[in-house]
Structure formats: structure tokens, C-alpha cells
Amino acid sequence: MKRRRLLQAATAAPFLSATSGFAGAAEVRSRVRPGEAGWPSEAQWRQLGMAVDGALVKVQSPLVACRAAPASEACAQLFKSLKNPYFIGDDVALTQTLGWVDAWTSMPSAWAVAARGTADVVAAVNFAREHRLRLVVKGGGHSYQGTSNAADSLLVWTRRMNGIRLHDAFVGEGCTGPGQPAVSVEAGAIWSQVYDAVTTQAGGYVQGGGCMTVGVAGLVQSGGFGSFSKAYGLASASLLEAEVVTADGQVRIANACSHPELFWGLKGGGGGSLGVVTRVTLRVHELPEDFGAVNLTIKASSPAAFRRLIGMVLDFYRQALMNPNWGEQIRLRRDNVVKVSMVFQGLTRSQAQAVWQPFRDALARAPDEFSVEFAPLAIVSTSARDFWAPSLVKRVLGFMSTDDRPGAPKTNLFWPGDEGQAGQVLHGFQSAWLPAALLREDRREALGDALFAATRHWPVSLHFNKGLAGAPPAAIAAARDTAMNPAVLDAFALVILGTQGQPAYPGVAGREPDVALAREQAQALGRAMAELRRLVPDAGSYVSESNYFEANWQQSFWGANYPRLLAAKRQCDPAGLFFVHHGVGSEAWSPDGFTRL
Structure with missing residues (x-):
């Protein structure tokens, strides 16, 4: 009771109008x-x-x-x-x-x-x-x-708080017009639970995260990319409504019709700065017939051959992959290896094979320069409805890892590639959006040179699904109406450089972080990113995957949107109750969030 x-x-409690300030509090x-x-x-x-x-x-x-x-x-x-x-x-x-x-x-x-x-x-x-x-x-x-x-x-x-409810025709509170398919998700749910409910059980698609154990509310507030973002856009752009507890203790419904500035700020303004989101309602899209993946490894015989291979990758991406069908990443390693880990949607396996055949033929014409290692299932596809399903075959073949605790739900799955992140201690991490203009004929050579120079210091990952160049116009338009850095709109990829150690903790003898190694690797990573920054000095960075020590973080994370975000922060949290490192308004506080500057 x-x-x-x-x-x-x-x-x-009466909700305030869209234009009025929220209840104030003593500073x-x-x-x-x-x-x-x-x-x-x-x-x-x-x-x-x-x-x-x-x-x-x-x-x-x-x-x-x-x-x-x-x-x-x-x-x-x-x-x-x-x-x-x-x-x-x-x-x-x-x-x-x-x-x-x-x-x-x-x-x-x-x-x-x-x-x-x-x-x-x-x-x-x-x-x-x-x-x-x-x-x-x-x-x-x-x-x-x-x-x-x-x-x-x-x-x-x-x-x-992990309840999930599907809607056939959702209309936001205070809004009018035709309803649309949607799903309401409580703040504690993770993406594996949502994919199971929306895709496996109901045959729909919701744009979420690639890592299945990421929290839904946090990802949406940070912008949110998944494997198929090149087709469906940002997770935050699919937000139709949010229930939020603001700093004055009021429960507010934020959508395009009610508290629109708070609603806009929640779409990419970063989690934990504007309020506590307790529920999000997201647009549900029509599910394509097939999802699939392409995995192959290419070893160049020399640094010169590797530089040529980078150029071939960029040419092929521009010609064949910069469209809604393709997502995920290609890694460029220091040992002159290119690792392809791409996914596709809306194509059959044979169609995907046809897309990649010209690139494979080009490699085959230079056997002295390139050796290609194809996995037994280099190009695979499956029913999209089964993509996240916890099938026995996927577990046995190693396509998915499971929660090994006794009695754990069978839906507790995660991709094996994400296991390395569990319990990690980061040594360094940086990201930058690469504008599609770099793929033009007159700039592609400079881009290839910068990527090659970077790999002499540290491996480079090109996350193509984390840039919207090549996405459908509707997805780009929806992303433009979010708080995300506008640089994402015409970026063909987010370049990511990271280094980490396995689980360690200060003060636990024999299991402490290797500080000397971490600093050495962070410096090498910084030298690699410097090569790319020379080409794109003001590229911008994704707030959820960025450098903890980012100097100009307001501009880097949100670009021209930061002043509007800060105004929304001052409206809904004037006393600064909500604080996160490099979050909106955090410049007013000490680094630990305990003392106002």
C-alpha cells in the first residue's frame, strides 16, 4: 500500500508545460x-x-x-x-x-x-x-x-526493472495521430531480453545495441548503435517516449508533445545527466527475411602490400558496402593483417557472396602479396527471426556464449567476441568519426596513408555501422533530430582504437593492473590516433566509446548541439543533482562530482 x-x-503531481521551468532547488x-x-x-x-x-x-x-x-x-x-x-x-x-x-x-x-x-x-x-x-x-x-x-x-x-510490453499502435501521451508498432521497456532490461521479446517471439525489429548485455535505457540516451544501424539509424532516433524521474522527484512523460526539450536531450545527450529514465518506448520496425555475416582474414606479405590492401578495402567499401545492407567492422592490424567481421541484412547468402566476389577475385590475382584465410563458414546467413534465438546449434558451434551459472535462463546469451570486455581494465580508448568526404577520389589516398601510419603504432578498427553515411534518408533525418554530434550524419565509420587487460583490481595481490604496460600501450595508441587526427582534427567522438581524458569533450561529443543540451540541463536540473564524468553540465563540478567549482 x-x-x-x-x-x-x-x-x-501536475506536469509542467513544455515551456515552463522545472521546480527549482537551492544551489x-x-x-x-x-x-x-x-x-x-x-x-x-x-x-x-x-x-x-x-x-x-x-x-x-x-x-x-x-x-x-x-x-x-x-x-x-x-x-x-x-x-x-x-x-x-x-x-x-x-x-x-x-x-x-x-x-x-x-x-x-x-x-x-x-x-x-x-x-x-x-x-x-x-x-x-x-x-x-x-x-x-x-x-x-x-x-x-x-x-x-x-x-x-x-x-x-x-x-x-525489466518489464517489456509490445504495442500494435502506440500513440505518445498528449499526442494525436495514427499509432505505430512499438515496445515499452523498463530501465533495467538488457538487449538480449528485448531481442528475444521483439524479434524471436514477435517477429519485429528494434534498433538496439550489438552487445546483448548492454542496458537498454543507457544505450538509447547515449545515441546507440547496433550491428544494423546503417539501415535503421540510431537507437535514440527510435525513441518515441520516455518516463523520467527528474531532480525535483517528479515523474514526467517526455515525448515530442510533452517536455520536448527534455525528450530531445534524452536522445543522445548521455545517460545520467538529465534525470533517471525508468521506461523507454521504442519504434518497432519490420523485420527483414535474413541476417548474415562475412568473416575472413587477409595477410599481406609486406608493409607495402598491406598499404595497397588498405586502399583496396577503402575502394571496395565505397563501391559496394556503404549502404543500408552492411554493418559492423573491419580491423587493420599491426602485423599487416586485415580482419573482416561484417554483417548484412536484406540480402540472401548468395547475394552477399556476389557482392564480395569482385574483392575476392582481386585478392586472388595477387597470390604473392595476399593470403586469404576463409573460415569454413566465411559467408553465412540465417532467418532474421532466429538471429538472437538461443538455439542449441549456435551454442555448440560457438556462435554464442551462455551464462554458465546453474539455473541461468537460456536466453542469457552473449556474442563470444564480447567476452573480452567482461571484467576488463582499460589501458586506453579513443574514437573519431571519419567523414564520407574522405572516400572521394581526391582524398582516399591521404586516408589510406593515415590509416597505414596509424597501424604502425596500434591496431585500428573501422566500425561502419557507427556512421550514417549511406543510410536511408529517413534514418538520417531522424538522427538529425537527436542531440548526437551532427558529425555522425555524414560519417562513413567510427574509427576505434582500444587496449585493455583482463580482470584485475588494485590491492588484490597477484591480480593488480599492469600499470607500466597500460601506460606504454596508451602512449602507442595515442600516437596512432594522432596520425588520424592530422587528417581530421575536429572529427568528433562517440560519447560511449571515447577517451576518458578527452580535452574538448563538449565539442567532441555533441558539437553544435551542446549549448542546447546545457540549456535543457539547467531547466530540468538547475541544482546539478545529476552528475557523470564529462556529462552535460559536469564542467561546473570537481572531477569526482562532490564540489561545485
Whole structure:
């Protein structure tokens, strides 16, 4: 009864008009930590616990406990389990990335509200505001920037909020007009759950993330790319409506008709800056007949041959792959190897083979320069409806990995290629959008030279599905109406350079990060990106896959959209309750988010 009254009170509060400011709050100069004056008393924490019907959790990290007994069997099992992203996601104290050397370390919050509904989120937001607490929001826990964790904070953990509801004809609150197929997803759901409900079970398609354990709400707020974004556009552009708890503790419905500036800001403005999203409603698209993949490895016999191979790849991409049918990536390695890991939609396997045949023929004409390693199933396709299905065949053949915990749902799947990210410690990471103009005849040579020069320092990945050049006009138009950096609109790819180590944690003897190696690799990575920055000095970067130390991050992440985003932030969170590293408005705070500058 108590939870129902709280939710009714929150939702019954009058929503402000689209043009009015949100309820103001006294400016906070600093936030409090445990032991400081103003930190809530035990009685006040108990009061919060009662308000959320026992959903308040005193957080203890198993990693911190491992410091006391690093050689124990329990510690060994913990580090083994850290390769399972579902294990990480189900622990309130853990994050999918364990840290970034010289940047941040995954640290548990002091307390967490394991929210089971919007009412719990309202209670947590109000408590944090009233007691001047550092507030953190975590759904899937995938954040290279460490934004889903902070020591001495109150965490809103949405993992248990994972309801999914399909709509045949959705019309946003306060809107009129014909309805459209859509899916409403609570904030704690992850993409494997949504793909199972929308695609496997219902035969539709929703634009989501490529990594199946990423949280839905976080990805949408950050812009959101998936394997087939070149066809369907940004995940944020498919957002039709969001339920949001704002800093004043009000529950608001944001869509094109109600709170349009908040709605626009949620479409790519970054998670955790404007409010706590508790539910998103996304457009459901018609599902194509087939999805498929192309995987092959090409080894060049010399650096000169490798430079020629890069040119061939760029020519072939421009001619045959820069269209809605193709996505994912091609990696250029330091050992003069090109690794193709592409996916396709809307084509049959034979049609995909025909697309690639001219490139394969060109390689075959130079056997002394190029050796090609084709996997037994170099070009494969499957029914699109079965693409994310947890079939036994996929598991046996190694196409999918599973949550190996006893009793885990069979839908707890992830791509084997994503296993390396589970529990990782980043050494360095940078990205940049490459404009399609670089593929013109008069600029392609310079692009090839820059890519080759970069690979002399560090491997380079070209993520073609993370640039919208070649996408349908409707997808580009929808993306233009988001807060994303407009550079994405005419980028043919997002170039990504990354380096990481396996699970490690400071203070755990024998399992600490290799700091010297991390710094050495980060420097090499920086030299590689410098080669590309000479060609595109103001390329812009994707907020979710970017450099923690990005200097001009406002311009890099959001470009000309940042002033509008900052205005939306000041409207809906004037006191700055919501803070994340390099998030909208974070320049007003110290790096840890505790002191206003």
C-alpha cells in the first residue's frame, strides 16, 4: 500500500508545460560523504528503506573483500566469474568494466536502492536531493567512463526493472495521430531480453545495441548503435517516449508533445545527466527475411602490400558496402593483417557472396602479396527471426556464449567476441568519426596513408555501422533530430582504437593492473590516433566509446548541439543533482562530482 501511495503521489503531481521551468532547488555547493556532517543518520537510512519496502541495500564489493584473501578459492572463483557479463550485471557492487588505469577504478556505492518500480526511484532521488548525496544510476553497468559507479554515493540500481510490453499502435501521451508498432521497456532490461521479446517471439525489429548485455535505457540516451544501424539509424532516433524521474522527484512523460526539450536531450545527450529514465518506448520496425555475416582474414606479405590492401578495402567499401545492407567492422592490424567481421541484412547468402566476389577475385590475382584465410563458414546467413534465438546449434558451434551459472535462463546469451570486455581494465580508448568526404577520389589516398601510419603504432578498427553515411534518408533525418554530434550524419565509420587487460583490481595481490604496460600501450595508441587526427582534427567522438581524458569533450561529443543540451540541463536540473564524468553540465563540478567549482 505504501508503494502504491508513493507512486500515485508522484504521478499525480501536475506536469509542467513544455515551456515552463522545472521546480527549482537551492544551489548545492558540495555533497556529503560518510562520516561528514550532514550524512544521513541510521534512522534516516531506515526511513528510506521503509519507503522502498526493503529495497535499500548496504553495498559491499566482492572485489574489495578479495583484497584480504587474494589467494583464497573464493577469490579465484570471483575472477573466473568476472568473465561472465551476466554475473557482473547481477551484482549491485560491480560494473562491466573494472576500471581504466590512471583514470578510475570501479568502487561500490555506500548504499543502493535496488529499484523494482518508479516509486523506488522517486524515493531515492528525493532522498539524495534532500541530504546532498552523490547520486549514481546503473542499469546494465556498461560504461567505459565509469559513470555507473562512485564511492560514497547512493546508487539507483534499475536491474530489477525489466518489464517489456509490445504495442500494435502506440500513440505518445498528449499526442494525436495514427499509432505505430512499438515496445515499452523498463530501465533495467538488457538487449538480449528485448531481442528475444521483439524479434524471436514477435517477429519485429528494434534498433538496439550489438552487445546483448548492454542496458537498454543507457544505450538509447547515449545515441546507440547496433550491428544494423546503417539501415535503421540510431537507437535514440527510435525513441518515441520516455518516463523520467527528474531532480525535483517528479515523474514526467517526455515525448515530442510533452517536455520536448527534455525528450530531445534524452536522445543522445548521455545517460545520467538529465534525470533517471525508468521506461523507454521504442519504434518497432519490420523485420527483414535474413541476417548474415562475412568473416575472413587477409595477410599481406609486406608493409607495402598491406598499404595497397588498405586502399583496396577503402575502394571496395565505397563501391559496394556503404549502404543500408552492411554493418559492423573491419580491423587493420599491426602485423599487416586485415580482419573482416561484417554483417548484412536484406540480402540472401548468395547475394552477399556476389557482392564480395569482385574483392575476392582481386585478392586472388595477387597470390604473392595476399593470403586469404576463409573460415569454413566465411559467408553465412540465417532467418532474421532466429538471429538472437538461443538455439542449441549456435551454442555448440560457438556462435554464442551462455551464462554458465546453474539455473541461468537460456536466453542469457552473449556474442563470444564480447567476452573480452567482461571484467576488463582499460589501458586506453579513443574514437573519431571519419567523414564520407574522405572516400572521394581526391582524398582516399591521404586516408589510406593515415590509416597505414596509424597501424604502425596500434591496431585500428573501422566500425561502419557507427556512421550514417549511406543510410536511408529517413534514418538520417531522424538522427538529425537527436542531440548526437551532427558529425555522425555524414560519417562513413567510427574509427576505434582500444587496449585493455583482463580482470584485475588494485590491492588484490597477484591480480593488480599492469600499470607500466597500460601506460606504454596508451602512449602507442595515442600516437596512432594522432596520425588520424592530422587528417581530421575536429572529427568528433562517440560519447560511449571515447577517451576518458578527452580535452574538448563538449565539442567532441555533441558539437553544435551542446549549448542546447546545457540549456535543457539547467531547466530540468538547475541544482546539478545529476552528475557523470564529462556529462552535460559536469564542467561546473570537481572531477569526482562532490564540489561545485
